[in-house]
């Protein structure tokens with residue numbers, strides 16, 4: 541091992557995420573500069589060359605404030621929390637889908653891991669969830685994991701107690717479990733569908749919150765009934781335009797209103813494996829949610845909490861400043877959501893935009909994200925969710 545460096549398995553590197561350390565090989569040669577994003581090409585290169593382990597090296601001259609919080613080992617664990625959760629979540633989902641009876645133990649463990657990291661530094665968890673919009677491509681567990689991680693950060697922003705946070709996490713993670721059932725997957729992946737099959741697919745999708753709750757009721761006997769209620773209402777909207785029952789705001793559990801907002805944010809920003817469905821820049825997705833909250837579709841308080849948690853330009857977003865420099869958002873500032881803390885490209889110092897009197901001019905469109913044309917606003921969110929490219 542290179543002295544003073546932290547070893548990290550290549551399989552734990554998160555594609556498109558940014559690491560606040562230099563990435564070096566076993567001989568200490570620089571592979572990726574701190575602040576740059578891990579590209580799929582870099583991972584492929586490691587795999588081609590049989591590289592299994594690389595090393596994180598603190599950037600020379602960086603102060604403690606610039607490094608992630610916590611111990612170095614702990615900090616990197618937080619940065620790859622999505623990856624660490626992934627295999628456990630996939631195993632749990634597969635057991636449920638194959639008909640096994642399971643306990644909530646794995647769910648609780650995943651919650652405790654994410655909650656602990658959120659309490660220590662929720663921005664790292666958020667950055668991980670937001671920047672991984674197209675990691676684990678094609679995985680049915682991925683959306684649930686992103687939703688659960690972002691929900692946990694929002695729950696802390698809303699000062700929810702531990703029980704509420706756990707219910708929210710479990711519901712966000714498991715609400716789409718019935719979409720992994722063989723019949724749905726078979727119909728969804730079929731290239732040509734008859735009218736009857738199309739109808740069956742739409743109906744399966746429309747009923748999936750109820751189907752997921754029922755599946756958990758029978759196969760996860762110790763699941764909390766409130767968590768199942770939240771799952772049943774995970775697509776109900778405040779103005780009654782949601783499904784399957786079209787319930788209005790006053791009939792919805794307060795935690796359901798959080799799941800539906802986070803689910804919409806995740807859906808709006810995600811990119812599919814084929815690259816056909818390019819996610820929106822997070823700032824545009826938030827703008828969409830704010831607009832529709834004002835129309836009464838989403839709970840405005842929840843959307844405000846999401847904006848306060850993520851900042852209008854969420855952590856990980858590349859932005860252009862009004863002095864024409866480019867930077868990456870690393871911390872939100874609560875109510876000052878237009879003025880986050882950023883790292884200017886090519887520099888290690890962090891800049892508090894509010895104090896520096898610098899404004900963000902616009903988000904920069906990364907390859908995996910695009911701006912939101914007005915004509916696509918509605919289609920993007922409400923497009924048939926069972927098209928292969930949007931699952």
Ligand SMILES: [Fe+2]
Nearest residue numbers: 715716774775
């Ligand atoms: Fe869903």
